[in-house]
Amino acid sequence: MELEQVVHSPEAQRQLYKRSLLVVIMSQIFGGAGLAAGVTVGALLAKEMLGGESYAGVPAALFTLGSALAAFLVGRISQKSGRRNGLSLGFIAGGIGAIGVILAATMDNVFLLFVSLFIYGAGTSTNLQARYAGTDLANEKQRATAISIAMVSTTFGAVAGPNLVEPMGEVALALGIPALAGPFILAAVAYLLAGLTFLVFLRPDPFLVAKAIAAEQEKQELEKKDARKVVEHKANRAGVLAGAAVLILSHFVMVAVMTMTPVHMQNHGNGLSAVGMVIGFHIAAMYLPSLGTGILVDKLGRTFMVIASGITLSIAGLMAAFAPTESLFWLTFALILLGLGWNFGLISGTAIIIDSTDIKTRAKTQGSVDVWVAISGTAGSLLSGIIVANSSYAILGFVGMYLSLLLIPVIIWVHVRGRSKEAVKTVT
Template identity: 30%
Template sequence: MNSSITAADALGQGTSLTQQRRKIQRRSLAVLVTATILGGLGDGAALSVGALLLAEVSGNDAISGLGSAMFNAGAALAGIPLARLAAKYGRRRALVTGSLVAMVGAAVAIFGSEIGQWWVLAAGIAMVGVASAVQLLSRFTAADLSLPEHRGRDLSIVVWAITIGAVVGPNLLGPGAVIGELFGITPLAGVFVFPIIAQALAALVNWRGLRPDPLLTARAIVAEAEADAAAHPPTDSHGYTASAPQPTTSHPATGPQTVTQASSRFARSLSPQVLTIFTIAMAQAIMVALMAMTPLHLMHHDGTPELVGLTLSLHIAGMYALSPVFGYMVGRLGALQVIGIGWVILLASIVMAYIAGGSHLLVQIALVLLGLGWSAVTVAGATLLTDITPVAERPKWQGRSDTTMNAAGALAGALSGVVFALGDFSFLALVTGVLLALGAISSLRLGATRRTGATATADAH
């Protein structure tokens, strides 16, 4: 399928456009969920063992911190290239390419561990991190053909599919060790066999299943609608077409000049897309900063590895398990309203983290709320970014969003250790409160910008 496809080619002749669109959307959603589950299994397995294997290969515990950093860096660096690939050739090719890069990265990680070169292993982990960028791209793919009122729901279903890989992946260390012994490689490195298989299957599912390509089909529908509108321009009650000159009144202040000036002022204001991306990035930074230091905080207060594992599992459940609920709320209440709800939940999480002290229960409550608030802001933010961006420009802005989101998370994760060392978990919570304030201000500005744009549009008519 190429970019010159027509809606008839994509949807088929002789059937209702809406019916065919819904049929393709349902199939695409099933394909994306299946591929996301497969990719997430290998993704979660590799992330869980990366730090341990780096420490073992390098002989230096300090190097182990590069595992998460390299994984997130790989995801961040892949965001924009994958978006450009999608813009030029469609989502299918971008998703498959990302999965294949992650598959090769898993093989590189095994090779690095076998030759005892931690930097080769780190490079492989970064390549595996591209799978995370594929997951983020998949959620936007789910919104390409979705009807506006269902975008939040469809997008959130793919986000929910990440839960399975995130929960099951860390539990593959034991089976990975068995596979490692079977193939005669380092037991820990055996876990990377799972990403090789899982990413290959995910690539195959997307390659075979995403036909026709959701993004190219959405573009074809828009192009055909625009062509039809140009061929049959609407008329007003006086019989004038939108493009025909109409009689003017003696009120020059409300003429085209004023509308143009208003449009120019609106265009010069901060882009709604930029504000939305910044909002998502702040939620990501808050989530990663608090999550990254939770294990250390718990261990400093008589925690156990089992307690840490349970706390992080509860946090992950908060991040993904209720994402369809927030997607449904976006359709019912609106994206900005759900983002506001997310900020309130994140504020509650920060307050709980601040007062938690040595209470394991309060830390767990804070982490669950942290996941829920993050889910609300990111699901609603991704839906809003899709809604406010024309189809032709969506891959570009979505790629920028994913890259910024991953970069914010990587930076927050790196700096959270410094902030924690300078103070404690409560001090870190205070700092994340500043990030929350910035995100909330961005959301308020976004709401005002949208109202200004709506006013300018209304004045034009």
Template identity: 35%
Template sequence: MHQSSESGAPAGSSVAESSSLSEWQNEPRIVSLQRRSLVLLIVGQVLGSFGMGASPSVGILLAEEVTGSETLAGLARTSATLGAALLGIPLALLATRGGRRIALSAGWFLAALGAVALICATVTDNIALLIGGMLLFGAGTAAMLQSRFAATDLARPLNRGRTLSLVVWCGTLGSVLGPNLGEPGTVVSRRLGLPPLAGAFVIALVMLIIAGLLILIFLRPDPLLTATEHEHRDGRPIKRRSIRQVFGTLWSIRPARFALVVVIGAHLSMVSLMTMTPVQMHHHGSSLTIVGITISIHVLGMFALSPLVGWASDRVGPVRVIMLGQLIFIGSSVAAMISGGNEGWTMISLFLLGLGWSCGTVPGSILLSESVPADVRTSSQGMVDTAMNGFAALAALISGPLFALVGFGGLSLMAVLVAIPLLAYAVRIDRAVVVAH
């Protein structure tokens, strides 16, 4: 099943082949444990993402208020993404050693500590607390990302895509509600005698602590440790690997390497265009209300159809869904290039951009998990999350200068230049699978 060479057939490309290697996942005890774990992960995801939702809305206002500088405010806004990138691998290594329960709760608690720092930043106008709090807040993003992989630890191969995408989709509930913490936060701030922006982070603090406690107390038996135990019973030795060994193994497996590049490419294209869309629309006279609706449509494209994307990945294979995702990215870029500031075309472009991201990230995550050996799977997942967040932070930083240099059409063209090679490579892999079977 695991290809350690340049062989073309990706692990998991054949559902029948995949399912025949994991009979223990059909045991009633495992099925019951998977169902219970999935419910806990979903509830934790909703609570945690609700708390994390304060970052892109109230966090932006806080950054501008504390720093008084657009440049420094931009650095503060990027810090949360950098924090997620820096903590992706450590949390994955913690999961390898102590299980998902310890790693996920640690992520939520670190984010809660970040919320405390941000509350203090509102009181003191301290830039160091602001940036440090945003970095720690990124641990929540890392926990959200790891939760999607945790959902597949005990999942049947036939259901991995749907299970992973369900956790992604449920996080949308918090992500949509979280950015609206400003008004309730103001009420909380008045009652606690805090500055107006602090209240949103007080609410976030409570949500993040509850999410951490929920996972720490109730996620037992641990799904990852249970899966590892069965891997041992199946005669597959689980060895601890260094980061260098993990990356070497991941990079030597063509499907895994491809999955890594797909997830990074999806994040690069999405963040680059999404970050500069409000600026582009503002330049063409769009109101803040229309800009907000456009971003909401984009978020809808990212998450609303993710269960369908996961189902399709299970039915036709992740590689073919990745192919579809690249075509959607190209369509989004074309719509952006011809929009000329037209609000309707911009909304269509941003919806397709979100859907293309979903059709890259969900099947890419599934393909990675199916392709790598058990002894590097969790660490590889953390490495992919670190890479996608690292490149997202880079994309957010350079999108402004690139926008000034080549305009919105130039940024859109760059997304096409990312999508076309990935589409060609996906077609090549898919043909190799067809020939192999």
């Protein structure tokens, strides 16, 4: 199927849209398994190699910092040469980073561990940016649903990953590798497969097709001297800022609480299987409800679901703070709500970003926003370790609750501002 053929055929565009979603689904299954390794055992590996809880947030900080750089580069590459090149390179880099973590754990080399975790972060941000690939040919009423299909696909790998911690640890021991490095074996294979899936199957590139369609439409509009339509396609700066705020705040809260949960559990006598189960439920809640969330975002609106995100995350933080240390049930429930609130924020915030951007700058803007999302994750990871080391896990829960509530006034302000502008337009 040639690019020119797709540009001039609505039916070919619909077929490519469906095919692109299938490719995204396949890659996200692999990508989900890859990101689960760092989430589940990264903090424990750092604690073992470096000693002390103050360092437990370092791995998540490093791979989220690495993901910030990768988000910027993947966004720029995607804008220039398409999703296929940007996403495949990002996943392959993540796979190489996972291999480096395995070598660092085997050699007990802290410097190599830090460098490898930084590179491993490329897989995390690429896994997030892959959600955009299914939206390039979607119309406004399909965008949140398309995002949700990509997100729910991640569930299969992301839930399996934490529950394979012990089996992969046994595989690692059999190979003469420390047990905590075992999940990174899975991550390396998963990320490399995700990258190859995009490289081989995402043809023609849906983003390049969308750019060509937009260029053709603009050409036709200019020929008709319909300048009004051309102006209407400009990016909405307020919308981009609002979407970015939603993504950044929800991600910060989720990463901060999630990062310290395995350490909190281990300190109260829970083994790796219990940690894997809780994180597995958490990651399931992050991705599994996506299809329903996408439909709700398209039907009920972006603002409604952002408010739902703030409320759900604040309840999760409060519950984590008050959950009895001996109660696995309540801690699991808190982490499920944490994942669900993040899911609401991610899909609604992403939809706002797409609605507010033009195809000429969309991938670049998406990458830039994801840089700040990754930086917020880095800050959340580092601060979570410091907060728990100097106070308690409960205090961390309270901090998460207060920050989550900020989402509500932010989105209401933007919503009211947007309606005021519409009213002015109507009057004039």
